[in-house]
Amino acid sequence: xxxxxxxxxxxxxxxxxxxxxxxxxxxxxxxxxxxxxxxxxxxxxxxxxxxxxxxxxxxxxxxxxxxxxxxxxxxxxxxxxxxxxxxxxxxxxxxxxxxxxxxxxxxxxxxxxxxxxxxxxxxxxxxxxxxxxxxxxxxxxxxxxxxxxxxxxxxxxxxxxxxxxxxxxxxxxxxxxxxxxxxxxxxxxxxxxxxxxxxxxxxxxxxxxxxxxxxxxxxxxxxxxxxxxxxxxxxxxxxxxxxxxxxxxxxxxxxxxxxxxxxxxxxxxxxxxxxxxxxxxxxxxxxxxxxxxxxxxxxxxxxxxxxxxxxxxxxxxxxxxxxxxxxxxxxxxxxxx
Amino acid sequence: xxxxxxxxxxxxxxxxxxxxxxxxxxxxxxxxxxxxxxxxxxxxxxxxxxxxxxxxxxxxxxxxxxxxxxxxxxxxxxxxxxxxxxxxxxxxxxxxxxxxxxxxxxxxxxxxxxxxxxxxxxxxxxxxxxxxxxxxxxxxxxxxxxxxxxxxxxxxxxxxxxxxxxxxxxxxxxxxxxxxxxxxxxxxxxxxxxxxxxxxxxxxxxxxxxxxxxxxxxxxxxxxxxxxxxxxxxxxxxxxxxxxxxxxxxxxxxxxxxxxxxxxxxxxxxxxxxxxxxxxxxxxxxxxxxxxxxxxxxxxxxxxxxxxxxxxxxxxxxxxxxxxxxxxxxxxxxxxx
Numbered sequence: 001x002x003x004x005x006x007x008x009x010x011x012x013x014x015x016x017x018x019x020x021x022x023x024x025x026x027x028x029x030x031x032x033x034x035x036x037x038x039x040x041x042x043x044x045x046x047x048x049x050x051x052x053x054x055x056x057x058x059x060x061x062x063x064x065x066x067x068x069x070x071x072x073x074x075x076x077x078x079x080x081x082x083x084x085x086x087x088x089x090x091x092x093x094x095x096x097x098x099x100x101x102x103x104x105x106x107x108x109x110x111x112x113x114x115x116x117x118x119x120x121x122x123x124x125x126x127x128x129x130x131x132x133x134x135x136x137x138x139x140x141x142x143x144x145x146x147x148x149x150x151x152x153x154x155x156x157x158x159x160x161x162x163x164x165x166x167x168x169x170x171x172x173x174x175x176x177x178x179x180x181x182x183x184x185x186x187x188x189x190x191x192x193x194x195x196x197x198x199x200x201x202x203x204x205x206x207x208x209x210x211x212x213x214x215x216x217x218x219x220x221x222x223x224x225x226x227x228x229x230x231x232x233x234x235x236x237x238x239x240x241x242x243x244x245x246x247x248x249x250x251x252x253x254x255x256x257x258x259x260x261x262x263x264x265x266x267x268x269x270x271x272x273x274x275x276x277x278x279x280x281x282x283x284x285x286x287x288x289x290x291x292x293x294x295x296x297x298x299x300x301x302x303x304x305x306x307x308x309x310x311x312x313x314x315x316x317x318x319x320x321x322x323x324x325x326x327x328x329x330x331x332x333x334x335x336x337x
Numbered sequence: 338x339x340x341x342x343x344x345x346x347x348x349x350x351x352x353x354x355x356x357x358x359x360x361x362x363x364x365x366x367x368x369x370x371x372x373x374x375x376x377x378x379x380x381x382x383x384x385x386x387x388x389x390x391x392x393x394x395x396x397x398x399x400x401x402x403x404x405x406x407x408x409x410x411x412x413x414x415x416x417x418x419x420x421x422x423x424x425x426x427x428x429x430x431x432x433x434x435x436x437x438x439x440x441x442x443x444x445x446x447x448x449x450x451x452x453x454x455x456x457x458x459x460x461x462x463x464x465x466x467x468x469x470x471x472x473x474x475x476x477x478x479x480x481x482x483x484x485x486x487x488x489x490x491x492x493x494x495x496x497x498x499x500x501x502x503x504x505x506x507x508x509x510x511x512x513x514x515x516x517x518x519x520x521x522x523x524x525x526x527x528x529x530x531x532x533x534x535x536x537x538x539x540x541x542x543x544x545x546x547x548x549x550x551x552x553x554x555x556x557x558x559x560x561x562x563x564x565x566x567x568x569x570x571x572x573x574x575x576x577x578x579x580x581x582x583x584x585x586x587x588x589x590x591x592x593x594x595x596x597x598x599x600x601x602x603x604x605x606x607x608x609x610x611x612x613x614x615x616x617x618x619x620x621x622x623x624x625x626x627x628x629x630x631x632x633x634x635x636x637x638x639x640x641x642x643x644x645x646x647x648x649x650x651x652x653x654x655x656x657x658x659x660x661x662x663x664x665x666x667x668x669x670x671x672x673x674x
Contacts, residue, residue, distance in 0.1 A: 158624060160497015165644040172648045274632050287495060291654035291670055295611050296644025307502040307633025311509045317628035322659055333628055
């Protein structure tokens, strides 16, 4: 295996450890290698805490002078809550820097690379670039679009039903799939549902390790005051109201982004999911499929909304991945128009 | 690898060559091995032609005396269109016989094994038994249930739609999936659709290599006389009429079985597929999934019918397999109540 890819893999693994905690920052891992040995490593744990490079330097027990630094994102060149990492990299006498991708922010992309090269450091860009972009898909999307990243998640029978013809949905998928679905919430700043889901299921919408923000689409002001969300999580609850009973989803997302919400996990129901697809606002899909047949045209299908007029103009999932979970399947993919 | 499994694998590969042609007989392959060399092999090509063992003996260039015979089904003990194979096996001086499974017909199962053992032949049963049963799933089902084997096939979007909200279904899946779907017809005696499919699509329902029987469920006598099926395939067409506008699917299948149809490939539409699921008559599922979102509650779902009241009492697919085909997926499985 390619040496750069190997150490970049380590850096990505380190980065991943803070998944769900770094928002609005990306996940970054850094590995310092000297004479074929890892002499320091670290990751960015949370916004406001040290960047990955700084942590790696701190943990170094020998001098990093002459070492190679592997980091999955271009070191920062600007003063934010912490001073620019690029200066430290230069000061510590690093000989070579391997970066997976440039900073996605076009205003700063390449600046640090230039600065390091000017200081005589050898810089390589591109090791495990695709993996690095995927890992920080939320951050890259934020930088490019100035919008929250939107993932749609649902659990359906093989024939696309959320509930049976008698309205029963407990349980379509098995325990492992439900647990995994819950853990996915840990990756997102906010979980979003329509008000009907609150009225019907009265959910708490927590992750396994995290209490995300809870966003409820409530176009007609029907959110029950005695619901779990309203009673227990008033401080984490964001109610999106409508104008004349309607919600402009794109505007709502923009507002959420201005509030600091970088990613939204849309969990349903059918109408809400359909609305996001109709508006072309779904960036990623998590579709849990139970190998069951519920049947009947009157059973609710997973994706409502207006729908698409033809198989030739509807969203197609790219980079499809399929994972067996217990007896169920998880399909993930990225809808493209 | 286990020697018996290896040669039984060869026998199964030989058997498979005649897939779709042996009905109502099973697919059988036979391999003769002597001193570590294959000295003869053959398969059953079609009902009325020689059994696999006979073909293997005929193709032997050296004496089969002392050889081991590998065959995926217990040699026959009865006079049918051909004399009993078991007598030939004994007469030719075979030393050992390896069988994947006994004859599924309870009236004859084990008879040949007994006879061969009485003649001093060593007999082993069970090598690759599961594979052998799967290969002849139609035949085993026929013997056990005296009913045709029923496979349901459909192509849907990820969200379970057969057509868009505007009624468009061309094309949900890609070329490769459609070609594979067509080739599946080659495995079955008959292809079955509801009359609405004939009215709407006017299909020919042929396989790639075979013109199967075409069965149309036509409860109210609406089959268009000018349809392709009625005009071109009158000799292969079986129209199932209703009583007071209704069809008892189980009775219809029994009638088809008495006509010599051992397997039926049910292709839809939604109502027909739903009817077979409702009645618990689906033995195998082929579900093609395009990674597309069609959306809308008004778009037709793949499985109509009455449906099932709860995720806990609906059919669950066992032995699920997933195969990527172009950009699409094929899920196969065996529904269990």
